[in-house]
Amino acid sequence: MSSTAFDALRARRSHSKVTEDAPDHKELERLLSAMSSIADHSGLRPWRIIELRGDARRRLGEGLAHAAAQAARKESGSGTGLADPKDIEKYVSKATRAPLVLAIIVSPKPSHKVPLWEQEAVASGVAHALGLLLHEAGWGSIWRTGPLTRTKAVRKAHGIKKPEYLLGWLYVGGIPDRDKVSKPRKPLDVSHHLSSL
Numbered sequence: 001m002s003s004t005a006f007d008a009l010r011a012r013r014s015h016s017k018v019t020e021d022a023p024d025h026k027e028l029e030r031l032l033s034a035m036s037s038i039a040d041h042s043g044l045r046p047w048r049i050i051e052l053r054g055d056a057r058r059r060l061g062e063g064l065a066h067a068a069a070q071a072a073r074k075e076s077g078s079g080t081g082l083a084d085p086k087d088i089e090k091y092v093s094k095a096t097r098a099p100l101v102l103a104i105i106v107s108p109k110p111s112h113k114v115p116l117w118e119q120e121a122v123a124s125g126v127a128h129a130l131g132l133l134l135h136e137a138g139w140g141s142i143w144r145t146g147p148l149t150r151t152k153a154v155r156k157a158h159g160i161k162k163p164e165y166l167l168g169w170l171y172v173g174g175i176p177d178r179d180k181v182s183k184p185r186k187p188l189d190v191s192h193h194l195s196s197l
């Protein structure tokens with residue numbers, strides 16, 4: 001595969017459709033061990049990842065369904081705020097689109113020096129780097145979020161409590177043969193993104 005970080009980044013792409021293969025826990029540990037060198041103000045390591053496989057993914061789908069029902073009740077002022085079974089299955093099927101779902105959690109640490117936005121930037125860096133490393137290792141992934149990501153029901157489904165919150169999920173699996181191709185990219189007009197003072 002790629003031999004430099006530049007090549008790896010140029011080749012990186014997301015995969016929204018993946019097969020039922022997935023990196024095992026050991027491989028994931030190896031990839032995550034590289035996060036010891038992520039830029040991290042004061043080295044707070046303000047992030048963690050929850051691995052969801054098999055039926056654990058159902059809890060994510062159920063959490064999303066309940067969050068959607070609660071949001072609908074808030075908006076309309078009617079309804080029970082409890083998801084009906086049809087909607088639960090709809091969200092469960094979304095949550096089980098990949099054999100492995102990695103919930104990316106911002107886990108803020110008390111600090112006088114490092115505000116929350118900097119800690120979120122570290123967790124975001126971890127998610128980007130992990131997607132890159134997964135791709136380099138031959139796995140497909142896509143970072144997904146949505147308006148329900150930071151709801152109470154979704155937090156509860158993951159067993160996380162404030163001040164922790166979610167940055168979304170990396171859906172991970174094998175890359176289907178037909179998608180083992182590079183993705184055409186619109187060239188970046190660097191002059192719009194790099195200037196001098």
Ligand SMILES: Cc1cc2nc3c(=O)[nH]c(=O)nc-3n(C[C@H](O)[C@H](O)[C@H](O)COP(=O)(O)O)c2cc1C
Nearest residue numbers: 012013014015016141142143144145146167168183
């Ligand atoms: C924070 C974040 C949240 C995202 N949420 C979604 C999402 O909910 N659904 C989706 O289809 N893509 C989402 N994306 C975009 C995909 O992860 C992916 O980047 C996009 O499909 C383009 O593919 P590419 O990465 O190969 O360029 C998100 C990306 C980021 C960085």
